[in-house]
Amino acid sequence: ADQVKLTVHHFLNQMAPAQTRLIEPWAKRVEEDSGGRISVEIYPSMSLGGKPNQLFQQAEDGIADIVWTVAGYTPGRFPKLEVFELPFVHLNDPVATNLAIRDMLASDFADEFKTVKPLLVHVHAGQTLNMVDAPVRSPADVQGRKIRIPGRVGGWVVEALGGAPIGMPVPDVPAAISKRVIDGVMVPFEVVPSLKLDQLTRGPGEGANGERFGTAVFIFAMNKAKYDGLPDDLKAVIDRNSGADFAREIGKAWLEAEEVGRKAYTDRGIDIAKLTPDELAAFRTALAPVETRWIEDAATKGIDGTALVARARERVAAHAQ
Amino acid sequence: MVLVAVMAVTGTSIVLDLAIRRPITGDFELTQLGCAIAVFAFLPFAQLMRAHVSVDLFIQALRPGVQRGLDRVVDVLMAGLALLLLWRMSLGFLGYYVTDYPEVTPILQIPIWWAFPPILVSLALWAAVAGWMVAGGRPAAGIDDEAATPGGAGGH
Amino acid sequence: MGPIETGIAGMVIMFVMIALRVPIALAMALVGAGGTVVLSGETILLRQLQTLAFDQFSLYDLSVVPFFILMGQFAGRSGLSGDLFAGVNAWIGRLRGGVAMAAIGACAGFGAVCGSSLATASTMGQVALPELRRLGYAPALATGTLAAGGTLGILIPPSVVLVIYAVTVESNIVTMFGAALVPGLIAVVFFLAVIRIQVLLNPELGPAATPVPWPEKLRLTLRLAPVVLVFGVVIGGIYMGLFNPTPAAAVGALLVGLYGIGLRLAGRGGLGPAGLKAAMLETALSTAMIYLILFGAALLQIFLARSGLPQAGAALVRQSTLDPYLILVAILVLLILLGCLMDSLSMILLAIPFLWPVVAGLDFGLTPEDQKVWFGIIALVVVELGLITPPVGLNVFIINGLARDVPMRETFRGVMPFFAAEILRVALLVAVPAITLTLPRLLGY
């Protein structure tokens, strides 16, 4: 039987959970399941060239057969998928959100993914508001403060709370915090150790049940021609290993990764603030305009944002534990 | 052409200067695009001056005629590289421009394709200069200066 | 031929092309492109070329490079260098060997506003060499001092080569600059010691200059203020978090440019219209040259990644039972040998993508991030040695070009004591990582 070599390209280093918890286990299963007919080569740290925002296009073009990337790195490219970045669409359970996205991939998001074969579209555990001095308890605590944002929806969140959204490359964040160029940062706990946020910030916070202020969406996708060119049994191998179980597994893996960041704080004696339901409700009220703004923006692109938001919420609820 | 290059540098620096006094979020996106446009604009000029670093040591043992021949080959290769980039980046431009979802920068939402027209002009100029050199054009003399020229290459 | 053999063949072809005077950037680009076609087909290459150059040229971390070059160009043409030399000389010129030591001090000061070694060598050479010759300094000592002093341009931050290293290994530029400062100051001390020891052994080498009277001394010292100010604003501003490196460098270039224009208006040389134009054109040339090498290096790295050669090299080293320090020394010797033939920037771009994975796999008891910084500074020092080693030592060529009556051999002989001091310094940096790592840690990086 003919051998198939698949190249996987991503922007993080080889120690990152994206490689060790997602790509490597997937590669191993695919290789074994194919009886050794598929071999997977992983290229971390953009070693096949280009910038991270090029990754999705590299999968479209076949520069790499498979990529793992962030949807938000190509703003404007996924106007519908972006619904999952909105605050209070994803709540606190990445497993549920991953499955919700999966439900909508073939229908609502079909045209955004027609140029590739999506293997998994998933989220991280969600954005916390992580402040340099003390946790935010109410929208007023964000008033006038400079917060590093992950992307445009994050920017709208900060603006809606009366803060000043600051965009900057991720590696600049630790220095910017220690020099008080920014007062806070929107990140999941998973990245806390690598950015030394446990040493630099004193105000991590989330909802009482781990509710977050939106999330980021990641794409693990394969070149379409490469997939279409596989013999049927190898296509089946890919499909078998890229289903709902994979979405669940990765959701759990990212939840576990949160614990590493939480522990980094608690080891230093820093409590993670839990917003009471009342406090969280105040944020919901303050952030309602973000959703309206997104729906209006979507309308200019001919997208029915209201329906998308409703369906996304409904699917997340359906998969919630 | 030279004017474009100089304007690009000073323009970027002014933008940056403004950015410091009023920290506009996303100023680094302007820097990125401006910097790329400027660097491409410098390439034809560098070709004209034959400024690209090379190692002279070994070739000096060869006869002058052979050396000139090799230099001509280098000019052909340079022209080839310029044309190749012009061709491929024209397609790259179309990829950013003619698409359902034109890519924009994350914060300022500037369409990426805005940067391409000046870049393509620069590439065309680069190819033209390199082609002219293949046809026998001589590199321009050094940069006029009132002081003696401080050693050009800034990177070392 | 397997992928790894293809990778090796590609490297051989590239070195042959470089030896045939093909520009280094072009040789890297052609071999990278050709190798990618051989290993993965032309479709992938052609697709990749649609955006690769744009991606590379729009890297934010690199945008600091043109501004540092412009700042150095302005500094070189603004009269700053003369003020520096006069200011330092006023204090130590009266010592035996003192004027040469002042030249080193001025090189260090100039290095604090200029990211390039060649620009430092040529600028300070034009200012200090005539003075040294007039006073009757031995030609070898005079030219050797300035060729070696020029290397302070990249050893003292800011440094263009260091920016490129940081971008290549994905390290933080500010951390690298912080790490470079103490080793750079050690270089200054060592260089001063080299001159002092030489004149103590043979007083004929470096006669003393006439002492400068006090009022004059103070007046000349005041002229050092602009350099202190610019260094303070740029490097200090970066550390205090006032700005990122790129805006800092832009402001620095602006300040130095304004200072040069101010001097001209005050009728003291400085930057006129012709100087401004020349500075900008030189900046354009250097920038184009550096970025094209970066583009070539990007293509080459893609080819090498696909060939698996760096990974195989790293694996080989990991499996070997050799002492990590032995491997490190072998790598440094290799870099010094390569430096005899090539310039520092091309070397960093050519060698680091290979060498860093190897070094990263060695255990020196440092965290990966610390090891990256530590190795970067050591590599910087070693790579910079290439500028003063025969047969191709660009700093030596430049200084020799300014003193045409001194035979080239004489200048190379003159730099040898400095070279020895540098080897000693490399040994020190290897043995005591804290020299490199303490300052960035204190600064909070």
Ligand code: NA
């Ligand atoms: Na410097």
Ligand code: NA
């Ligand atoms: Na050399």
